[in-house]
Amino acid sequence: MQHVKANDGVSLPAALDVAGVKHSYGQKQVLSDISFSIAPQRFTVLLGLNGAGKTTLFSLITHLYSTRYGTIRIFGHDVGREPGEALRRLGIVFQARTLDLDLSVYQNLSYHASLHGIGRREALTRITALLDQIDMSDRLYDKARSLSGGQMRRIEIVRALLHRPPLLLLDEATVGLDIQSRAEILATIRKLVVTDGISVFWATHLIDEVEETDHVIILDKGRVLADGRVDDVVRSCGASNIREAFGTLSGVASVPASGERR
């Protein structure tokens, strides 16, 4: 089992340990021998253009798909062998919106709480406390359909935190949001790492969401091209910033902030 040092220097099992993972849809190989580890209590970015294999990797980590080649461990628990133990340590925000639009915010959140065995009273306490913090407690009984895109995303983040997971996975969480909502959500998630000691695995194709102190894993065409601190990756490529480094590694001449391949 991979052990890594957390922010406070204590040796802990890796929050996420991916070793030799491959995946294909029929004949089409979408992930080739993926290996990396995420330290606990850190913000790690999975950076890759559209179609790089990020969502497939997330589907394997969340046990939606079976890992046929390689192993994935969450805090030492093998996702294939102990899916229950692995999944209860995981909070997930999917790329696609997954709120039930016909149900209220409370009904959506309490449904999720029950899927983690959290009783009604405890769920309500957690829900109201978390909604208070994002100034959305007045929307508790509103239909999810009535929320804006940014508000829905915030509710999905609250939902992912309800069962107090030590590892939070977010798949393109800011896609489709305005600049202000994007910045707010990103800042919130970064703060969680510092205040709550949550480990965050943030998948994005938006290079401007990466900071110099982040750990970054660059994924391109199903392969890991780089894995390390952003400044180390930039230095090892002889580049001046992460955008340039990404361009050099992936062979893409110019990488826009939107992350589309040109």
Added chain:
Amino acid sequence: MTLQSATAPVSAGAAMERGFGTRQYLVCLRGILVREGLRFLNQRERFISSLVRPLLWLFVFAAGFRQVLGVSIIPPYKTYVLYEVYITPGLCGMILLFSGMQSSLSMVYDREMGNMRTLLVSPFPRWFLLVSKLLAGVTVSILQVYAFLAIAWFWGVKPPWTGYLMVLPALFLSGMMLCSLGMLLSSMIKQLENFAGIMNFVIFPMYFASPALYPLWRIQESSPLLYKICLANPFTYAVELIRFALYGQVDWGSLMLVVAFTILFLGGAILAYDPSTGLLGRKQDTGGNA
């Protein structure tokens, strides 16, 4: 926007307790049942259409064909019965059949829209989640059947009061069988549009090639081949089980076959939705880019 731990700081994951207790399983089951109930209440047109369909058959079809399709004395009936009375158990089965398929339709929809993912990434065992989802679907269909039976009572279809109680386990078992079949089929469907094929190739053939509308002996007389098809049709046994139960009797042969088909379909559905054995992940799913 600020989110700090609402309650306690999150540990690094090592200190979390392992497994779930019985109470937590019940909390999860309750949550799934409540959600299915809320969805049903939010879709009133679904409830109305589920009643309109069998009522049309009862009020229009049965009335029109009463003279043409007279029914002789066959068990469990002790006397000649009106055609409306004969087709009522089949119409109860029809509600369960459509409802079972409707609930799988909602699973395909949920999978496409992403809601299914929230269920499948729960840490509870996958089989438990699917069985809970089935129980929720069956509970909703049984409520629809009782609403139909209440209206049919005013139309002169009056089985004995014990029948209303005895039919409950028959409806439950038949509902489980048909919902399991729907769930198994839903695992094989990638897109919602393909579900129309299920209507044409599964629901209608199952309904018409059964004793729901005519007794098996009549079918045997008119077409031995269709009779054999009826015997191979699981829906046949669901209808007969309901028919006998509604008149306070147990058709043991049908009971055993319905249980056997339920185990078969449910086992297949659990395997199909298990990531290590099923179809999910072999085909590209929606909800992301790659």
